[in-house]
Amino acid sequence: MQGSIIDLAVPFFLLLIGVEVFYSGISGKKVYRWNDTVADLSTGILFSLTGVLVTIASLWVYEKFRIYYSLQTLFGIPEIPLGAPIWKDATGFHGDLRNFAGWVFVFLAVDFVYYWFHRATHEVNFLWACHVTHHSSEEFNLSVALRQSSFQRVFEYAFNLIIAFCGVPWQAFLLVHGILKIYQFWVHTRLIGKLGFLEEILVTPAHHRVHHGRDPKYIDKNHGGILIFWDRIFGSFAREEEEPVYGLTKPVTTFDPVYTNLHVYEELISLMRKAPNVKDKLLLLIKPPGWRPASIGPSLIPEEVDRSRYLKFDPVVPSARKWFGVTEFVFWTVLSLTLVRFFKSGALELWKILPVILYVFYGFKHTALVLDGRTLGRIWTILLPIGAALIGWILFFL
Numbered sequence: 001m002q003g004s005i006i007d008l009a010v011p012f013f014l015l016l017i018g019v020e021v022f023y024s025g026i027s028g029k030k031v032y033r034w035n036d037t038v039a040d041l042s043t044g045i046l047f048s049l050t051g052v053l054v055t056i057a058s059l060w061v062y063e064k065f066r067i068y069y070s071l072q073t074l075f076g077i078p079e080i081p082l083g084a085p086i087w088k089d090a091t092g093f094h095g096d097l098r099n100f101a102g103w104v105f106v107f108l109a110v111d112f113v114y115y116w117f118h119r120a121t122h123e124v125n126f127l128w129a130c131h132v133t134h135h136s137s138e139e140f141n142l143s144v145a146l147r148q149s150s151f152q153r154v155f156e157y158a159f160n161l162i163i164a165f166c167g168v169p170w171q172a173f174l175l176v177h178g179i180l181k182i183y184q185f186w187v188h189t190r191l192i193g194k195l196g197f198l199e200e201i202l203v204t205p206a207h208h209r210v211h212h213g214r215d216p217k218y219i220d221k222n223h224g225g226i227l228i229f230w231d232r233i234f235g236s237f238a239r240e241e242e243e244p245v246y247g248l249t250k251p252v253t254t255f256d257p258v259y260t261n262l263h264v265y266e267e268l269i270s271l272m273r274k275a276p277n278v279k280d281k282l283l284l285l286i287k288p289p290g291w292r293p294a295s296i297g298p299s300l301i302p303e304e305v306d307r308s309r310y311l312k313f314d315p316v317v318p319s320a321r322k323w324f325g326v327t328e329f330v331f332w333t334v335l336s337l338t339l340v341r342f343f344k345s346g347a348l349e350l351w352k353i354l355p356v357i358l359y360v361f362y363g364f365k366h367t368a369l370v371l372d373g374r375t376l377g378r379i380w381t382i383l384l385p386i387g388a389a390l391i392g393w394i395l396f397f398l
Helices: 005-027 034-069 071-075 097-124 125-135 142-146 152-158 161-164 170-186 196-200 207-213 229-236 257-274 278-286 319-345 352-373 376-395
Strands: 086-089 092-095
Touching: 005 142, 034 071, 034 142, 034 152, 034 161, 034 170, 034 278, 034 352, 071 278, 086 170, 097 125, 097 152, 097 161, 097 170, 097 229, 125 278, 142 170, 152 161, 161 170, 161 319, 170 207, 257 278, 257 352, 319 352, 352 376
Parallel strands: none
Antiparallel strands: 086 092
């Protein structure tokens, strides 16, 4: 399995995070906390591990759908021209307007579908459950861009079948979709102000700060990926007035990446059990987050944040515990990256990667208990060496 354009960008992501940490330090504007950043990166690594499997399966479905159910197959519409728009040979540079128009179409289609998928993840409860992870940080910096749900891509690729229906081959889709995701990385920063006329065209850091705000006037605004005019056209645009308070209206009081991936699903299941009829159970899934049927109670309405009293979740832990947690995090990170590399190279069978992924999920959850300052039960500690021995046996002796 070959890497994607996003794989090539990851070293630059980490470099830019380092630059932002350094600049925030010398400028006196603190935008990072070590515990929150570890949670961001842990969540991103779990996203990468599950994403390997999800992407392979999703692209297979995407291409089969394109082959059998695209406009070209069903109605005989000509293929989208996706050759090189510009090239050079011995006689100089050349261009092809048809190819250029084809790539412009793919770009607009990917960005448009992403807008509606992203908006749906804020307005449909069961989709919000897979997107909430990204909004769970109370900080806003470049590392937050890596805090992604392990399940979101399942639903995102389902939306992108619309692009397959248009006849876009998976290679072209994956390239443009990767560019969109890379673009979104840099807008997660508090250190870049407003950018003049670009604010009218592109999603900028100011626009995306609004998107991550929990202030009532900012909630469910600015869903665009690269272009901001989808929000302008469809009524979901808001300008940054004062800097938002970041995070969820009901903050998660943990740095556990597994919990932040699952807690809304847990809440949904609990609410559906309380709902007295099938209609209310289904409405809980498709209504906006916070909606409640009358049989359960009033819907939840976001409240203004009292900035003078607002405190972020930031437990104080002893230095020894802090460094133990960071060391654990580094170990799980190295194990995860090694696992992905071996799998993509074909040196590791699929059935072996699954138990290792489960062990890594457990490991990051254990690290979160350390960083949260919670009591570590004996069973949590005992499972670490037992799990390591079991994984070693699977990897090297089976």
